[in-house]
Amino acid sequence: xxxxxxxxxxxxxxxxxxxxxxGEGATVLFGPSGIGKxxxxxxxxxxxxxxxxxxxxxxEPLFGxxxxxxxxxxxxxxxxxxxxxxPHMRVRANLLYGAGxxxxxxxDRTGFLGIGHLLDRWPRTLSGGEAQRVAIGRALLSRxxxxxxxxxxxxxxxxxxxxxxxxxxxxxxxxxLPILMVTHDPVEAxxxxxxxxxx
Amino acid sequence: MLxxxxxxxxxxxxxxxxxxxLVTLPVAFxxxxxxxxxxxxxxxxxxxxxxLPLVVPxxxxxxxxxxxxxxxxxIGGWLQDWFGITVLFxxxxxxxxxxxxxxxxxxxxxxxxxxxxxxxxxxxxxTLGAGPxxxxxxxxxxxxxxxxxxxxxxGFARSIGEFGATITFVSNVxxxxxxLPLAIYSALQQPGADALVWRLxxxxxxxxxxxxxxxxxxxxxxxxxxxxx
Numbered sequence: 001x002x003x004x005x006x007x008x009x010x011x012x013x014x015x016x017x018x019x020x021x022x023g024e025g026a027t028v029l030f031g032p033s034g035i036g037k038x039x040x041x042x043x044x045x046x047x048x049x050x051x052x053x054x055x056x057x058x059x060e061p062l063f064g065x066x067x068x069x070x071x072x073x074x075x076x077x078x079x080x081x082x083x084x085x086x087p088h089m090r091v092r093a094n095l096l097y098g099a100g101x102x103x104x105x106x107x108d109r110t111g112f113l114g115i116g117h118l119l120d121r122w123p124r125t126l127s128g129g130e131a132q133r134v135a136i137g138r139a140l141l142s143r144x145x146x147x148x149x150x151x152x153x154x155x156x157x158x159x160x161x162x163x164x165x166x167x168x169x170x171x172x173x174x175x176x177l178p179i180l181m182v183t184h185d186p187v188e189a190x191x192x193x194x195x196x197x198x199x
Numbered sequence: 200m201l202x203x204x205x206x207x208x209x210x211x212x213x214x215x216x217x218x219x220x221l222v223t224l225p226v227a228f229x230x231x232x233x234x235x236x237x238x239x240x241x242x243x244x245x246x247x248x249x250x251l252p253l254v255v256p257x258x259x260x261x262x263x264x265x266x267x268x269x270x271x272x273x274i275g276g277w278l279q280d281w282f283g284i285t286v287l288f289x290x291x292x293x294x295x296x297x298x299x300x301x302x303x304x305x306x307x308x309x310x311x312x313x314x315x316x317x318x319x320x321x322x323x324x325x326t327l328g329a330g331p332x333x334x335x336x337x338x339x340x341x342x343x344x345x346x347x348x349x350x351x352x353x354g355f356a357r358s359i360g361e362f363g364a365t366i367t368f369v370s371n372v373x374x375x376x377x378x379l380p381l382a383i384y385s386a387l388q389q390p391g392a393d394a395l396v397w398r399l400x401x402x403x404x405x406x407x408x409x410x411x412x413x414x415x416x417x418x419x420x421x422x423x424x425x426x427x428x
Binding site: 087 | 324329338
């Protein structure tokens with residue numbers, strides 16, 4: 001499994017450009033806030049269109065050469081900075097939103113994330129750490145080919161960070177899903193990253 | 200209290216208002232969605248045209264409806280030729296007039312609630328494998344529904360109070376097009392009907408108050424961005 005990314009995008013006065021080839025494990029995009037790290041993830045997910053370039057996963061092009069696969073067919077498991085749980089659905093419905101008819105692995109996923117007891121709760125009643133773990137579970141249950149993590153710890157306090165870090169390590173080491181993660185925190189970058197790309 | 204004929208007027212008003220609101224609802228929602236979400240050339244003109252009934256004298260709107268739905272009008276002629284029906288001097292015509300007059304209010308309320316739906320949630324749904332239609336049915340619509348209902352209730356209240364366009368378009372026919380405001384107007388023309396004017400006006404104010412309060416409560420819910428159903 002590999003990422004091939006070679007993209008350019010002008011956003012207002014800023015110019016975002018990145019060339020990257022990465023194999024298994026977690027690739028961390030590291031750098032200060034506001035230099036377009038999240039925009040890179042949005043372009044890989046198909047939510048933002050690069051001005052030019054190419055994005056491919058495992059040799060299969062998602063963007064470039066006239067191809068632009070819509071986000072719903074890219075199978076990116078995207079965990080946003082703010083969990084973005086759907087406020088009008090309970091945790092269970094949020095988790096199953098992308099799962100389709102097959103619900104394999106539901107017990108496993110909710111188990112290692114420690115969210116089994118939250119299934120009947122509304123998102124607004126969850127703590128930040130709980131919401132972020134549900135967001136990770138929701139992304140994993142959509143049967144993604146890879147995971148995109150956008151500052152998944154930045155809205156959490158120290159104690160909650162550890163819970164989510166352990167969950168991310170589990171995804172990297174046990175589920176062996178390739179991860180592309182954005183952070184401005186050197187400690188997180190060091191701990192999660194199989195390789196770190198400075199932007 | 201009211202006698203049988205007066206209850207008939209109230210019932211007719213509710214029927215006209217209810218049908219006007221139900222038929223206008225999907226049209227208003229589609230227009231609101233278009234204005235909230237789609238960029239297209241001539242959008243300003245479409246927006247202005249939708250709002251025209253709010254500012255044009257109602258008598259003009261009624262007259263334009265008469266031209267369109269009259270026996271020689273483009274829609275009226277078509278209805279007559281194909282289905283053998285006319286809406287002139289009928290309660291259906293009153294409902295059309297009420298619906299057209301209510302449309303801008305309904306579109307405004309719905310547009311605001313659609314614009315308030317967090318696009319970032321919709322993006323999250325896309326990455327989870329949902330195509331545009333599924334995103335619409337599972338997120339955009341349920342999250343905007345308090346505002347949509349508020350708009351519908353507001354439109355219903357506006358429909359019940361509709362006067363100028365109705366009397367111009369379908370006249371003032373007791374039992375067919377004589378809704379509450381038209382009945383009040385007729386009573387004002389008769390000597391000694393003060394008591395009737397009072398009774399019908401009280402019903403009018405009462406219905407409007409109930410609708411406005413319901414609409415306000417729904418709008419507050421919409422503001423909180425939470426589920427209502």
